[in-house]
Amino acid sequence: MRVPVPAGTAVVLQTSGSTTGTGHLVALTGDALVASARATEQRLAGPGRWLLAVPAHHVAGLQVLVRSVVAGTEPIVVDTAAGFDPHRLAAAAARTDTATPGYLSLVPTQLVRVLAAGEEAVAPLRHLAAILVGGAAASPHVLAQARDAGLAVRTTYGMTETGGGCVYDGVPLPGVRLRIGDGERVEISGPTLALGYLDDPDSGAFAEEAGVRWLRTQDRGELLTDEHADVRLRVLGRADEAITTGGVTVSPTAVERVVVEHPGVAEVAVVGVADAEWGELVTAVVVPSAARADLTLTQLRALVTGRLGAAHAPRALVLVRELPLRGPGKVDRRGVARVAAKALEDPASHDGGADRGGGGRGVERHATGAS
Structure with a gap:
């Protein structure tokens, strides 16, 4: 061109x-x-x-x-x-x-x-x-x-x-x-x-x-x-990153600010993954810190719920060794969304960063229909 x-x-x-x-x-x-x-x-x-x-x-x-x-x-x-x-x-x-x-x-x-x-x-x-x-x-x-x-x-x-x-x-x-x-x-x-x-x-x-x-x-x-x-x-x-889940508009950045307060989180990107029940599933894709053994979806949900409300809390957690990047260190949110969607579709194919002590626990999803 x-x-x-x-x-x-x-x-x-x-x-x-x-x-x-x-x-x-x-x-x-x-x-x-x-x-x-x-x-x-x-x-x-x-x-x-x-x-x-x-x-x-x-x-x-x-x-x-x-x-x-x-x-x-x-x-x-x-x-x-x-x-x-x-x-x-x-x-x-x-x-x-x-x-x-x-x-x-x-x-x-x-x-x-x-x-x-x-x-x-x-x-x-x-x-x-x-x-x-x-x-x-x-x-x-x-x-x-x-x-x-x-x-x-x-x-x-x-x-x-x-x-x-x-x-x-x-x-x-x-x-x-x-x-x-x-x-x-x-x-x-x-x-x-x-x-x-x-x-x-x-x-x-x-x-x-x-x-x-x-x-x-x-x-x-x-x-x-x-x-x-x-x-x-x-x-x-x-302005163009908002997630609509269950009729509620969720700001990924607001959720990320809360999630990174957990000592088990080194880096995080929050994205929406298409879901039949919720429209979009609020998903936290996390690079865990050395305290990974203490990191669970339940903990992240409790942390976010206490600050922003249950509708904003992640309903899925995907652990990765590193976040997809685009350009000079900017998180590639489209790439993150693809990683999250693939992991949630087939958790068995996701290594969850097994070389960092994951024990196979690379993907967690909140129970369908739960609050």
Whole structure:
């Protein structure tokens, strides 16, 4: 497919398409990328040296390169050709010096693996000025574990359309504005916005209002005021991910926030699986932690029921060794749904991560007709 490229385009990137299966082609200007890099410097400890441990053909990795150019430093590239290795990352981090702030971008799955690898993998990362964690929602337990281990983790929110992360720890970067539009949609403006979609220029995602360009995202959110009177963004989940079960609309993100509080859960994705009785079966697909022996569907249902109500509680649990990913660490929800559907259709074919002590208990389903 050939499409015209707008004047001023410096790079075209494809979004991950984690829910649709296909991504948009996004045109970004050099000015937008540099604006993002400079805003990041202002929010962090100034110009520094970056470690590149995420793919450079996605916006997070590209921004590591842009930030390095803006800072006048050479990035340290971590070899991930054979997959992400926490010890290889640690060796790269050991090459940074304390005279210049060191920075790193990771996706949540990478952070989980760093912490699981132990002290040898964690220690060299302690002197980094900031470790940006984005691309997907990170478990509060994992973030707390990282901070307890002495890592300066900062959560980021953003997307290819915003030139990468534009909200750090809930607070927009300098020059970035947020508002909540119809349907609780998060809307973003600022100098980091992309020119638009090459494959769908009339999508309506980008619009100008009173001379200001806004991006209407697919994310639901709310703006909260903290104890310092600062406004912070809380992302509630994707508008197009809602599960309808028994006539009730369930937010997967809300359920995931509760499920990850269980110590037996390292990572989780909640999806709907077609079901004759419920319409969609709320299904928790979980990467278990070392405490897997204590993890049961009954426990997760009790946890979620106590916080959100029984209708939101998972009716099925599928244990996996890892979640399907799309792009730079973003959970592939379509892939997760396929894994869940297959496991529920034929539990005997699902290994449930047997090499991690599953004892054959890879799939659990709540009794039909039970509350």
